[in-house]
Amino acid sequence: IDRSTAQSCRRRREDEEEKESGGHGMESKVRCVWFLLVVAVVVAAGVETVRGAGECGRVPVDQVALKLAPCAAATQNPRAAVPPNCCAQVRSIGRNPKCLCAVMLSNTARSAGVKPAVAMTIPKRCAIANRPIGYKCGPYTLP
Known part of the structure; x- marks a missing residue:
């Protein structure tokens, strides 16, 4: 996950917390964590695909x-x-x-x-x- 994605997520969370009042701040944190997890899974899957895509398959x-x-x-x-x-x-x-x-x-x-x-x-x-x-x-x- 690159720094700009994390910063964007943090800013979005802070903006939502300012708009919302009460116990809704935790909800935006959970959404942000889920977003970061999804990005991490997608990146990890992409790396595994690249490893298997070599000229000789999975063997270097x-x-x-x-x-x-x-x-x-x-x-x-x-x-x-x-x-x-x-x-x-x-x-x-x-x-x-x-x-x-x-x-x-x-x-x-x-x-x-x-x-x-x-x-x-x-x-x-x-x-x-x-x-x-x-x-x-x-x-x-x-x-």
Whole structure:
């Protein structure tokens, strides 16, 4: 809840208290508290939705990138053999091209020395038949 919303609520409550007399001041406080609770619930729901809306669903991209550790050499050298366990992970992650793209361009991949242009060739080098050929991944295209 931002400061301006809280201030607006406080001002509204004070204005209502001035207009009303008797025990009605408590009623406006209750309304204000309910208003703030509703705003808090809406904000919390929005944050949870954003968490689930990542390229790889609820799993952070950098966490998925760690699954591609067996691909390390193959992401740096286009002539390196691609290990079968790397192909298995790429096949699994590649079912969601947005996730695969995000993983290959992630901070974790960058820190590990992954060359994105080389990494994009791994699905083809693994002979994955249903790979997303032509999928645009940033400035790269999956072959």
